[in-house]
Amino acid sequence: MIRSIVVFCGSSSGTNEIYLNTAAELGKVMAERKIELVYGGAKVGLMGAIADAVLAGGGTVRGVIPDFLRTREVAHESITELLEVTSMHERKLRMHELSEAIIALPGGWGTLEELFEMMTWAQLGLHPKPIGILNVAGYYDPLIAQIGRMTDEGFLKEVYRDMVIISADIHELLTLMNDYKAPEVPKWIDRSAS
Numbered sequence: 001m002i003r004s005i006v007v008f009c010g011s012s013s014g015t016n017e018i019y020l021n022t023a024a025e026l027g028k029v030m031a032e033r034k035i036e037l038v039y040g041g042a043k044v045g046l047m048g049a050i051a052d053a054v055l056a057g058g059g060t061v062r063g064v065i066p067d068f069l070r071t072r073e074v075a076h077e078s079i080t081e082l083l084e085v086t087s088m089h090e091r092k093l094r095m096h097e098l099s100e101a102i103i104a105l106p107g108g109w110g111t112l113e114e115l116f117e118m119m120t121w122a123q124l125g126l127h128p129k130p131i132g133i134l135n136v137a138g139y140y141d142p143l144i145a146q147i148g149r150m151t152d153e154g155f156l157k158e159v160y161r162d163m164v165i166i167s168a169d170i171h172e173l174l175t176l177m178n179d180y181k182a183p184e185v186p187k188w189i190d191r192s193a194s
Contacts, residue, residue, distance in 0.1 A: 002130070002178055004036040004062075006099035008114040009046040010107035011074065019106050022136045022170075023049040026105070029170050031057025038099045040091065041065030041083070043076035046105055051076050064094045092117060096127070101177050103132045106139040123160045128182030132165045132173045140166070159183050 013020050027050040030037055037054045040047055041063025051061045061079040069075065070084055085091050092114055104115040121127050133140050144166060150156040165180060167173040 002035060002101045002174070004038055004099045005030065005101045005103055006038040006095045007050055007103045007105060008107060008111045009039070009050065009105035010111060011040070011042050011045040011047050012108065013045050013049075014106055016137060018137050019046060019139075020049045022134065023047075023105055024053040026050055026103070026134065026170050027053025027059075028057050029174070030054055031059030033174070034059070035174075036060040036062065038062050038064070038095050040095070040110075041076055041079070042069070042074045043078075044074055046107065048076060050105070051079055055079065062098055064091050064098070066091055096121075099129070101130045101132070103134055103173070103177075104140075105134050106136055112143075119160075119164060122163050122182070130165055130177040130180035131163060132167070132177050134170065134173055135166055135168045138168075 007026070009023060023046040027037065031054045037050060037059065039051060042048060042065065051063065054061050055078070062081045062083065063076055063079050064083045064085060065075050066088055067084050067086060075082060083094060085094055096118065102118045104111060118131055122129070122131060135141070135144070147156065147161055147164070151158055151161045163183065165173060165176045167176060
């Protein structure tokens with residue numbers, strides 16, 4: 001069973017109330033299942049909503065925030081543990097180290113960049129963690145179509161496309177992620193060299 005998940009999501013709330021509601025619902029479910037939340041450490045937007053919901057349910061929340069964002073007063077100082085790092089690169093690595101799985105909620109550039117880096121690391125054999133996309137209100141439909149196009153056009157092998165678990169339902173996504181087994185694919189690089 002998964003015990004910790006890094007959730008990548010927006011520091012904004014988006015224009016549709018369903019995004020905030022779904023972030024809060026995911027946080028509630030994670031607390032009920034005793035799954036620790038690892039996230040970017042902010043108190044605003046979807047990030048704040050999921051952290052608050054996990055805390056309200058008695059769960060554990062670990063945030064990782066670069067020092068330059070903490071000083072802008074966006075840090076969630078009431079979470080279980082707030083780790084300060086020096087860069088966005090260090091933030092991603094630390095969140096990865098603290099988690100057993102990855103979920104992307106709606107978000108902007110940062111969310112996509114974090115998601116794609118985790119997908120790339122999986123393709124390179126650097127981790128076997130399940131990667132989930134919670135496709136809230138079809139938010140990720142265009143990205144899912146692009147992933148299909150990348151596969152159809154020969155830029156992405158099916159085995160790598162299938163490393164991403166996609167669902168619009170929280171419970172189904174978590175079940176699929178718990179059952180996930182990383183495919184046996186040749187590693188591109190030695191982990192110690194990365």
